[in-house]
Amino acid sequence: MSETTPTATPERAAGLPAQSPPVDPAETAKAEAPAGLSWWRGDGGEGAKRNLGLLATLVVLVVIGILTRPDLYGNASWVWGNTLTILKLASVVGVVTVGMTFVIIGGGIDLSVGAIVALAGVWCTTLATQSYGAGGMIFSALTVGLAVGVVNGLLISYGRLVPFIATLAMMVAARGLAAQISGKQTQVSNNQFINGIASTNVLGIPLLVYILAAVVIAGWVLLNRTTFGRRTVAVGGNPEAARLAGINVRRHTLLLYALSGLCCGIAAVMLTAQATSAQAAMANLYELDAIAAAIIGGTLLSGGRGTIVGSLLGVIIFSTITNLFAINGLSTEAQNMVKGGIIVAAVLVQQVQFGSLTQFLHRNRTTTT
Amino acid sequence: MTTQGRDLSRRRLLFGGAALSAGVVLAGCTSNEQEPTSAQTKAAATGGNSEPGKKVTIGFSAPAADHGWIAAITNNAKAQAGAYSDVELKSVEAGADAAAQRAALSTLISQKPDVIVLLPHDGKELNAFGLEAMKAGIPVVNLDRAFPDARAYRLQIKGDNYGMGVAAATYIAEQLKAKGVSNPIIGEIPGIDSLELTQERSKGFADTLASYGLKVANRRPAEFTADSGQQAATGLFQALPKIDAIWNHDDDQGIGVLAAVNQANRKDFFMVGGAGSKKAMEDIKADNTVLKATVTYSPSMASSAISLARLIGQKKGMSDLVELQVPKEIVLASETITKENASDYLKLGF
Numbered sequence: 227m228s229e230t231t232p233t234a235t236p237e238r239a240a241g242l243p244a245q246s247p248p249v250d251p252a253e254t255a256k257a258e259a260p261a262g263l264s265w266w267r268g269d270g271g272e273g274a275k276r277n278l279g280l281l282a283t284l285v286v287l288v289v290i291g292i293l294t295r296p297d298l299y300g301n302a303s304w305v306w307g308n309t310l311t312i313l314k315l316a317s318v319v320g321v322v323t324v325g326m327t328f329v330i331i332g333g334g335i336d337l338s339v340g341a342i343v344a345l346a347g348v349w350c351t352t353l354a355t356q357s358y359g360a361g362g363m364i365f366s367a368l369t370v371g372l373a374v375g376v377v378n379g380l381l382i383s384y385g386r387l388v389p390f391i392a393t394l395a396m397m398v399a400a401r402g403l404a405a406q407i408s409g410k411q412t413q414v415s416n417n418q419f420i421n422g423i424a425s426t427n428v429l430g431i432p433l434l435v436y437i438l439a440a441v442v443i444a445g446w447v448l449l450n451r452t453t454f455g456r457r458t459v460a461v462g463g464n465p466e467a468a469r470l471a472g473i474n475v476r477r478h479t480l481l482l483y484a485l486s487g488l489c490c491g492i493a494a495v496m497l498t499a500q501a502t503s504a505q506a507a508m509a510n511l512y513e514l515d516a517i518a519a520a521i522i523g524g525t526l527l528s529g530g531r532g533t534i535v536g537s538l539l540g541v542i543i544f545s546t547i548t549n550l551f552a553i554n555g556l557s558t559e560a561q562n563m564v565k566g567g568i569i570v571a572a573v574l575v576q577q578v579q580f581g582s583l584t585q586f587l588h589r590n591r592t593t594t595t
Numbered sequence: 596m597t598t599q600g601r602d603l604s605r606r607r608l609l610f611g612g613a614a615l616s617a618g619v620v621l622a623g624c625t626s627n628e629q630e631p632t633s634a635q636t637k638a639a640a641t642g643g644n645s646e647p648g649k650k651v652t653i654g655f656s657a658p659a660a661d662h663g664w665i666a667a668i669t670n671n672a673k674a675q676a677g678a679y680s681d682v683e684l685k686s687v688e689a690g691a692d693a694a695a696q697r698a699a700l701s702t703l704i705s706q707k708p709d710v711i712v713l714l715p716h717d718g719k720e721l722n723a724f725g726l727e728a729m730k731a732g733i734p735v736v737n738l739d740r741a742f743p744d745a746r747a748y749r750l751q752i753k754g755d756n757y758g759m760g761v762a763a764a765t766y767i768a769e770q771l772k773a774k775g776v777s778n779p780i781i782g783e784i785p786g787i788d789s790l791e792l793t794q795e796r797s798k799g800f801a802d803t804l805a806s807y808g809l810k811v812a813n814r815r816p817a818e819f820t821a822d823s824g825q826q827a828a829t830g831l832f833q834a835l836p837k838i839d840a841i842w843n844h845d846d847d848q849g850i851g852v853l854a855a856v857n858q859a860n861r862k863d864f865f866m867v868g869g870a871g872s873k874k875a876m877e878d879i880k881a882d883n884t885v886l887k888a889t890v891t892y893s894p895s896m897a898s899s900a901i902s903l904a905r906l907i908g909q910k911k912g913m914s915d916l917v918e919l920q921v922p923k924e925i926v927l928a929s930e931t932i933t934k935e936n937a938s939d940y941l942k943l944g945f
Contacts, residue, residue: 298836301836304836307833308833311829311833314829315826315829315830405659409666410659410662410663410665410666411663411666412663412820412821412847412850414850414874421854424854424858425857425858497822500822500825500826500851500854500855500858501820501821501822501824501825501850501851501854502821502850502851502853502854503821503850503851503854504821505820505821505847507662507818507819507820508820508821508822508823509822510818510820510823548826548830549830549833551830552813552815552830552831552833552834553830553833553834554834555812555813555814555834557788558788558815558816559788
């Protein structure tokens with residue numbers, strides 16, 4: 227109610243945490259860096275270097291693929307098809323991750339995303355919903371996702387529940403409701419339009435990839451070019467300072483969880499289309515995939531910093547690893563271990579970039595001498 | 596301030612109204628008016644064991660897992676009990692894990708049933724319960740997941756996981772031989788890889804293929820769900836540009852596998868399913884997908900378990916056998932369903 231100076235707010239809100247340097251080094255870096263360095267510089271902080279690091283990781287993964295399966299990579303049409311497959315596999319988790327990135331930047335966490343995808347998927351594939359056609363199915367998936375997100379937001383912002391607990395409770399409850407509605411059965415989608423979302427190509431590129439691109443671009447614009455994005459960074463970086471600057475922190479938090487829920491609704495339609503069915507156990511552990519992707523993409527778990535491009539690269543890296551293990555016929559156990567290792571490595575790299583590791587080494591050196 | 600306040604309340608009314616109407620529309624969408632799964636029951640024939648006898652109270656417990664197969668187990672047990680006038684079924688939900696099931700079962704024991712039919716979350720973890728109930732004089736019928744201790748059950752009835760792998764491999768090997776394919780490329784999409792049942796199925800598959808001199812080229816596990824099946828299959832297709840045959844362990848995840856087949860536009864192979872869902876049988880009968888066969892692991896075992904529990908309660912034997920009592924162990928054979936016999940099996944699909 228008191229955000230009466232919308233023109234001045236963005237810059238001030240973004241700059242605010244800089245007044246308390248230990249809280250948010252990213253914001254300090256942004257405030258000091260010259261403007262207009264590169265197109266992604268605006269993406270929530272000093273992401274350029276880190277995103278280049280992620281791209282390098284991706285290149286390394288592809289090189290490993292070329293070395294281990296030269297027979298497949300020698301075929302140009304296979305390589306193109308495989309790239310599209312990797313993007314298609316990344317699309318559902320990618321959409322969920324965009325919402326998750328906003329929530330985490332805003333200082334929260336959403337453990338219920340997988341359950342929301344399952345609930346929205348199950349809800350939109352009941353026989354009654356299917357009788358309304360594709361429009362009804364998409365509408366119900368998006369509305370269910372949004373509604374569950376709003377409930378999460380209300381519990382956290384106005385009910386003062388810790389995000390971890392509120393969304394953990396929602397994770398259990400939403401899967402329970404999904405199982406109740408579906409009667410524990412796999413619900414097959416007979417709608418050709420919905421199923422076609424996963425099999426249609428436009429100009430040789432799968433429709434799912436376009437949807438992912440649209441959501442990512444929308445997320446990037448929202449985070450970097452709107453007041454909403456600036457406020458998200460401010461709220462996550464230092465909620466008290468944000469509140470003093472006149473941001474309605476509670477309402478903003480509510481909107482963040484609603485946004486995450488909406489992304490889950492979109493993802494539910496995409497996943498239902500891919501599997502031509504939905505069930506209560508679908509989208510298993512997507513919350514962990516989304517959080518992991520956001521973290522290796524450079525989003526700070528404590529909030530206040532993160533980039534959409536980084537999160538997207540994180541999802542694509544995981545998708546590429548899955549693909550790499552599949553084409554080499556390696557076990558999924560080893561794959562999970564590698565994914566865990568990459569998460570740890572990503573966090574270590576973050577520490578180096580923030581100088582805490584160099585500080586640590588420096589401290590050690592001074593104590594030994 | 597006042598104008599702003601009114602503005603807000605008007606906005607709230609707008610959003611509130613929109614949310615409310617969306618809620619009303621959505622509530623109409625939850626109903627799932629499917630025709631009830633025609634349960635796999637055996638109609639009581641006249642004469643012999645089917646004559647109503649002593650009243651038997653059967654306690655029943657199965658996990659509340661999110662899978663069509665488990666749902667069919669519970670439905671079958673209830674339907675078969677309903678088919679007998681002398682059987683009363685006391686069913687308890689087993690909750691989410693072995694501990695919850697143990698708690699549910701202790702309430703069941705206090706109701707003093709004549710026989711307990713039990714699909715445990717985990718046979719090893721509920722072994723102690725079996726011993727306790729047997730000691731208390733209540734015969735226990737173990738459904739599908741074996742107790743390690745032979746004193747913990749009166750009757751064990753289960754499917755044959757190793758045999759599923761054998762049946763699938765035999766069908767694939769014979770088909771490839773008939774087609775004269777040399778050095779065939781065979782893919783496998785198992786269910787949750789850490790489960791013992793998955794490992795047994797895969798072992799049966801690999802052992803039998805080896806006896807034909809064949810092997811699995813790539814193996815991508817899914818999680819018994821359609822979306823994971825789609826992703827596993829997509830990975831498999833990328834790894835193997837040419838495939839001759841695929842065994843997918845589970846027909847529920849097979850919905851996703853078939854979706855992936857369509858999305859990748861692959862027609863170079865044939866596929867064998869597992870478990871025997873109604874949809875799989877219909878697809879096999881229609882013969883318009885790559886799915887050409889499925890090997891059964893039928894939830895009809897729950898119906899048989901109730902029938903046998905009734906006989907145990909009445910102290911009768913199986914009328915076709917010489918013995919005066921029900922045997923101690925029954926392992927169902929895994930049968931291969933193809934286009935030729937799909938019509939016969941359709942009533943057993945879940």
